[in-house]
Every structure is written in structure tokens, then in C-alpha cells.
Amino acid sequence: MRAGIPAESRPAERRVAGVPDTVTTLVAAGLAVDVQAGAGAHAHATDEAYRAAGAEVTADHPAGRAEVVLSVQPTEHVDRLREGDVTISFLQPSTELDHVRALRDRGVTAFSLDLLPRVTRAQTADALSSQALVAGYRAVLTAAERLPRFLPMFTTAAGTVPPAKVLVLGAGVAGLQAIATARRLGAVVEAYDVRKAAAEEVRSLGARFLELDLETQTGVYASQQSEDTLARQRELIADRVAASDVVISTAAIPGRKAPVLVTTDMLKAMPAGSVVVDLAAESGGNVTGSVPGEEIRVGDVLLYGAKNMPSTMPAHASRLYARNVANLLLLMTRDGEVRPDLSDEVLDGCCLTHQGEVRHAPTRELL
Incomplete structure (x- = not known):
């Protein structure tokens, strides 16, 4: 044949x-x-x-x-x-x-x-996992290209440049690769996932895992959450989004619309020049207003809706x-x-x- x-x-x-x-x-x-x-x-x-x-x-x-x-x-x-x-x-x-x-x-x-x-x-x-690995890596490079500052810390005669703060939402294959890549580039990284098992994986890569006062999931893959739970989640991560220079969102639920984790108000609270890369843009988006393949300005923050990221490598x-x-x-x-x-x-x-x-x-x- x-x-x-x-x-x-x-x-x-x-x-x-x-x-x-x-x-x-x-x-x-x-x-x-x-x-x-x-x-x-x-x-x-x-x-x-x-x-x-x-x-x-x-x-x-x-x-x-x-x-x-x-x-x-x-x-x-x-x-x-x-x-x-x-x-x-x-x-x-x-x-x-x-x-x-x-x-x-x-x-x-x-x-x-x-x-x-x-x-x-x-x-x-x-193939979902293999291509997510590529997407997670590429997402950090995409953010670094657009961020108007360094990711790593530099100590120079003119003074010290502090490292950028990166927040990764979702610690599946794409999220873990984003964490690892951001850490290799010298950023300070923290991450969140609804799955309890993700905490150990996040910490093993040298990132801080956000402990939120929310019920965790025990499965290997994330499942759909109620709107009340998502609203509480957004409330609890809002201050971490506001403190970040880069946010990489990777949360996805197979066969369903991606959960909204970051709102427009949360974007506006971020430092000027910050960059957000929404890897879930093609499945509905983790970030309000993200459009696959487009860069959108929300105040002084750049929101990039990822589209077919693996194809860029x-x-x-x-x-x-x-x-x-x-x-x-x-x-x-x-x-x-x-x-x-x-x-x-x-x-x-x-x-x-x-x-x-x-x-x-x-x-x-x-x-």
C-alpha cells in the first residue's frame, strides 16, 4: 500500500x-x-x-x-x-x-x-503534547522580542538591571516549557495551575507555584470549572498579573472553550510596556479581547493572540x-x-x- x-x-x-x-x-x-x-x-x-x-x-x-x-x-x-x-x-x-x-x-x-x-x-x-512543547518555547521568545526590557538581571558599571517577572498560567506541556525557557533566559518566574500535581513540576523548574485559596483538581488533565470558581480565580491572581512584566497563558480544556483567566481591567493594571501572550487564543482565549494572529494594545500593554505557533518553528x-x-x-x-x-x-x-x-x-x- x-x-x-x-x-x-x-x-x-x-x-x-x-x-x-x-x-x-x-x-x-x-x-x-x-x-x-x-x-x-x-x-x-x-x-x-x-x-x-x-x-x-x-x-x-x-x-x-x-x-x-x-x-x-x-x-x-x-x-x-x-x-x-x-x-x-x-x-x-x-x-x-x-x-x-x-x-x-x-x-x-x-x-x-x-x-x-x-x-x-x-x-x-x-501530537498535542509535542506541538504544545514547541508553542510554549516559542511563546516566551515572542514575548521577549516584544518586551522593551531585558529578561535577565544585569549588573553593570551604570547600575543593576533587575530581572523581568514572568507569570505562566497553566502548567501543562506548553506551560512547563514556557517556564523552563523563561528561566533559562534569566527571568523570575511564577506559575499557577488548577491541578495539585502541577505544583511539584513547577518548582522542579525553579519557578514559584502560586498557592491560591481554591479547590484543586487531582486529575492529570484540567477539567472545566464553574463560572463562580473562575471569577474567584481571577480575583486571586489579579495582583500577580499586575506585578508581572510578561504573562504567558496556556490553559486549555480539550474539546471546550478556553477559560477566561485575565480580564481587560487586569491588563490595564500591568506595568507599561508589559507583554501578554495568549496561547489559547485559537480556542476562545484565556485573555479577554485576544484575537488569533493579532497584536492588540490595551493601554500600555501589548496583547498577542497566538496562532499556530508550532508552525513558526x-x-x-x-x-x-x-x-x-x-x-x-x-x-x-x-x-x-x-x-x-x-x-x-x-x-x-x-x-x-x-x-x-x-x-x-x-x-x-x-x-
Whole structure:
């Protein structure tokens, strides 16, 4: 069977779903691999490198030729897909309902890494985590570029420059990477998360964990909170936001709108020149007024709504994502044949459409 890796066509998407290293892995598993010419250009993966890894480089999009299409964004050529073909992408069903309908109607078996179950067996395919790592790192660099002062402390003959104060809201993968990066750059960092277990991880990175008079959660992943709890949370962190030079917000709840943690009044209380980077902007925003991909001035504070941050670092983001995709594909590949076993909890959990049906219940309800 053939697996195809297209060049991404959506604006500002610079990642690719396969790199030469993962092509080698797929070829070793018995698959033939087609790569659209120029697919890896932004990730510095040349057509020659793909050929050397065993791929066939083609001029056209692989949909309609390959039985399996691997992409970052959902393929735009659904009309070329045939019944029984398989796709793996970062398809977010709640915002791509027309695309889901098209996949269903053509009998395509579509897997979304956005739906991957958070179980141990699935960790090597966990693209949400791998891309969050890139986003957390990049968020701090984005803030540092826009902050009109140093992050680290400097002692000079002209006096001492104190370090910047950075507040990270949410200590998942993106938040922890933001903490680590800000600490490496010399900032004084504090962080908050509703999950009790996050405190130890935050402290292990050299940051201060904010202890708030609120009920904590015990799960590995954050769950939705009541509006009363969120209002109390905002009240308790307001003074820490006001004392910060940089705020990085990363709080997200899978499948739901991001919680609002920072209000306009809180922004206005920050020091002049402060920078806020909202990594949750695309899922509703942790910060009131944030818009994906836009910089907004709120008084003397700059609010940046992040949009597809991993794509701004396409080389490593692609390397990580490609490995996630390959690992998921290998779960359903035997002797060069891709035959998904949907009794497997990992494959079942991220299978969106199969044999003309929408298998993901929340998406089925939206349709």
C-alpha cells in the first residue's frame, strides 16, 4: 500500500507530516511512500533527502493515488479520496464539520490526532503534547522580542538591571516549557495551575507555584470549572498579573472553550510596556479581547493572540509531528498493509469517520 505526504496548502502552515527519517521507518514497514515535491521545504527537508530515504517524489497531491494520506491540516482534496482510503491529520472536527461530512460521505476512514486518547500506549503518537512543547518555547521568545526590557538581571558599571517577572498560567506541556525557557533566559518566574500535581513540576523548574485559596483538581488533565470558581480565580491572581512584566497563558480544556483567566481591567493594571501572550487564543482565549494572529494594545500593554505557533518553528515541529504520525500509522500496519483494528482503544478513540459513519459521538451530535 502507498502512504502519501502532501505539501500543506493552508496559509501560514509550514509544517510537514513526514520527514526523511520517518519515511525510512514507513518503508521498512513495507509501505511505499509518495511525497509531493516541495512538501518539506519549510522544514529544510529536500526532495533529494526524501528520495534517499526511499520515497517517490511526485508533482501532484497524493490523494487518489495513495491509500493513506498523512497531513498536518486536513487534506483539501477530499473529492479525490476513495472509499476505504485512510487519512491522518490534525483535523479539529468541531470547526471542520463540512469536511467531516465530506469524509463520511466518501467512506473515508479518518483519524484525528486532536482526538487521540490520553493513555500510556498512545504517548508516542501524542501530537498535542509535542506541538504544545514547541508553542510554549516559542511563546516566551515572542514575548521577549516584544518586551522593551531585558529578561535577565544585569549588573553593570551604570547600575543593576533587575530581572523581568514572568507569570505562566497553566502548567501543562506548553506551560512547563514556557517556564523552563523563561528561566533559562534569566527571568523570575511564577506559575499557577488548577491541578495539585502541577505544583511539584513547577518548582522542579525553579519557578514559584502560586498557592491560591481554591479547590484543586487531582486529575492529570484540567477539567472545566464553574463560572463562580473562575471569577474567584481571577480575583486571586489579579495582583500577580499586575506585578508581572510578561504573562504567558496556556490553559486549555480539550474539546471546550478556553477559560477566561485575565480580564481587560487586569491588563490595564500591568506595568507599561508589559507583554501578554495568549496561547489559547485559537480556542476562545484565556485573555479577554485576544484575537488569533493579532497584536492588540490595551493601554500600555501589548496583547498577542497566538496562532499556530508550532508552525513558526517548522523544522523541529515537523520532526516531532512526523514521528507522532508514523507511530500512529504503524499501530494499524501489518506486512505493508494498513488495516485499522478499531477494537484497539487508541485507534477507536481517534477515529472520526469509518465506512460512511461518524464514529466520534460529540461530532455526530454536532452534525
